[in-house]
Amino acid sequence: MRSPRLFVEDLREGAATVRLGPREAHHLGTVLRLGPGARVRVFGSAAGEFEAEIRALDRRGVELALLGRIRPPQPARGPDLWFAPIRRQRLEWLIEKATELGVRRLVPVVTRHTVVEPRRPERLRLIAVEAAEQCGRLDVPDLAEPRPLFEALAQRPAERPLLFADERGDASPLLAALGRLGTEAVDLLVGPEGGFSEEERARLREMPEVVPVSLGPTILRAETAALFALSVVRAFAETRP
Known part of the structure; x- marks a missing residue:
């Protein structure tokens, strides 16, 4: 099964964790039925794409630990x-x-x-x-x-x-x-x-x-x-x- 991907507006290389809000928490916890320990991917235009692990999840948000970068950032080239x-x-x-x-x-x-x-x-x-x-x-x-x-x-x-x-x-x-x-x-x-x-x-x-x-x-x-x-x-x- 392909890992879920989540967009993080202010994702920066070198960060150890990221915190996302209720939309992402609902998607991961309620729709996909994932919990602490599950692997996901996060991405942002300035930092690229990272593998991450769910550390904590409730209705208010989800905390992810960044494990390593999978893809470097790429310039937007489309029209x-x-x-x-x-x-x-x-x-x-x-x-x-x-x-x-x-x-x-x-x-x-x-x-x-x-x-x-x-x-x-x-x-x-x-x-x-x-x-x-x-x-x-x-x-x-x-x-x-x-x-x-x-x-x-x-x-x-x-x-x-x-x-x-x-x-x-x-x-x-x-x-x-x-x-x-x-x-x-x-x-x-x-x-x-x-x-x-x-x-x-x-x-x-x-x-x-x-x-x-x-x-x-x-x-x-x-x-x-x-x-x-x-x-x-x-x-x-x-x-x-």
Whole structure:
């Protein structure tokens, strides 16, 4: 049986013990029925992954003794995903699957056709944490505060290409665009359920760091478009030396 994995926000190399809260205690003690002496794994983006042993556990929390590092920290290399918030159930599914696919940062943006006001960021953060624990990655993607699209773009570093999924343009296929750029160090922008407005599309196409791309001949739902694009970028990255 694979050891349970727990994310520790402030995990530091050299620490002897860590103390986690009621969520982790409930998961270990009630769901998995583990107790003192059981082995688990803990991880954090700055320290890597460690084997640990449960020393004490009650409803208020769990104390773990760190036994040794299993994997060193690794830099987050996936793309940032810029997306317009969608309905709650589909948004939560998108956050979970994007985390599994290696997204580095989740950036919700408000566009003209955005119809859902983003809420409960703590819930979305928890979904990302649980997905990271399950899939084996060593970090949890950052979740930015929602902002209007062009206000957020004005603060974005321009040296990293932003691949804009343009469902109504004459853009090149995403994979072909990645091949021309010669790098997987890109970010992705997908629109809301109603698509981008003509004004937004025109402004995006005028920005030098924005690369319009096509995701195929059919119109995809917002969450499908995001996960398709992330999958293509990941597959492209894994074929490179």
